Amino acid sequence: MxxxxxxxxxxxxxxxxxxxxxxxxxxxxxxxxxxxxxxxxxxxxxxxxxxxxxxxxxxxxxxxxxxxxxxxxxxxxxxxxxxxxxxxxxxxxxxxxxxxxxxxxxxxxxxxxxxxxxxxxxxxxxxxxxxxxxxxEFLRSDNPAKDAMIGKTKATPHGTWTPEDVATFRARWPIGTPERQAFEVIYWTAARCVDAAVIGWQHVSDGVLEFVQEKTGGTAVVPITAPVAPYLEADRRLFLEAASPDLLFILTTTGKGRSVKALSQFVSRAARDAGLDSRTAHGLRRARAVILAENGWTPHQIGAWTGHESLAEVSHYTRDANKRSMVVGNHVGNSGNVKRFPS
Incomplete structure (x- = not known):
């Protein structure tokens, strides 16, 4: 100009x-x-x-x-x-x-x-x-929706997967099936479907997966090959076996990525086929947070893994944690390992 x-x-x-x-x-x-x-x-x-x-x-x-x-x-x-x-x-x-x-x-x-x-x-x-x-746009001077009312509802959280649920799913869907691949990736990373559909090896550096979440803009940091506490090794090994070696962790049988909606429905359908009618992909995210809480992780450490920046949100996700395990479980012996992540 x-x-x-x-x-x-x-x-x-x-x-x-x-x-x-x-x-x-x-x-x-x-x-x-x-x-x-x-x-x-x-x-x-x-x-x-x-x-x-x-x-x-x-x-x-x-x-x-x-x-x-x-x-x-x-x-x-x-x-x-x-x-x-x-x-x-x-x-x-x-x-x-x-x-x-x-x-x-x-x-x-x-x-x-x-x-x-x-x-x-x-x-x-x-x-x-x-x-x-x-x-x-000067089409009206007020906002009548500002004072609109909504009904009082009690939020129904996505059902948290129990260890028994996890074992049942794994028994139904062996390593090598696309259902197991999607399950292990989401279960290990605790990623929402909107992120799980697009994360992959391009986001891994120095053994750690780091990605910006679509929903919140916050960063999630997850160990991939970096050291983890002993009680996490089995899940991490299964994740590595199931995840695609290509760019994305989750792919269809034709080698394409899954859409967010398709991925969520895919996991829910696989869970139903395994007899787990009330289990969803988001419930796997809760399950990972519960495991970490029961093994002595602090809210800040859990938030680093799940990407939550609010401690209140972390508490919401971990309220299903077994309180007895948190008090007298074997997490005390693992405390040194827990401190190794995040480094």
């Missing part, structure tokens, strides 16, 4: 908290732009793209369409976008003809109550995001 040339139609709004919102006015509508210098390539690209902006007709459906195309939506994590897109499309189908500026908290409450109790919090978050976007 030539020196001294100013882009036309730019509007900047600064909130009391100091956060800036930048817009371009196109055919009577304000289109969101990234808060970057006007000569930044990303800003210029967004400025040009705004020219093709289709003004909203004032309905919820058109607002949702604009939201999905916005920088706000695009900057969210890919896993979040996939889930949200499905929900947004369903909301648009059910309530899309309603004027965005006429929607009320009561309507949002009714919409939220239509989903399962466990999904209501996430549904409210999506409605709040829709109206926050509508506010940023």
């Amino acid at each position: 030539a020196k001294g040339v100013r882009l036309k139609g730019i509007k900047v709004v600064t909130k009391p908290n100091g956060k800036r919102y930048v817009y371009r006015r196109v055919r009577g509508q304000f289109v969101s732009l990234p808060d970057l210098p006007e000569n930044h390539p990303d800003f210029l690209r967004a400025y040009v793209d705004a020219e093709h902006y289709a003004p909203t007709d004032g309905t919820l459906a058109s607002t949702i369409k604009l939201f999905i195309a916005s920088n706000d939506f695009k900057q969210r994590k890919e896993s979040t976008r996939k889930v949200w897109r499905r929900r947004l499309e369903k909301i648009a189908m059910q309530y899309g003809s309603s004027p965005i500026d006429k929607l009320t908290t009561d309507l949002v409450n009714k919409a939220i109550r239509k989903v399962s109790p466990g999904a209501q919090r996430g549904e409210r978050t999506i409605w709040r995001a829709i109206f926050a976007f509508a506010q940023s």
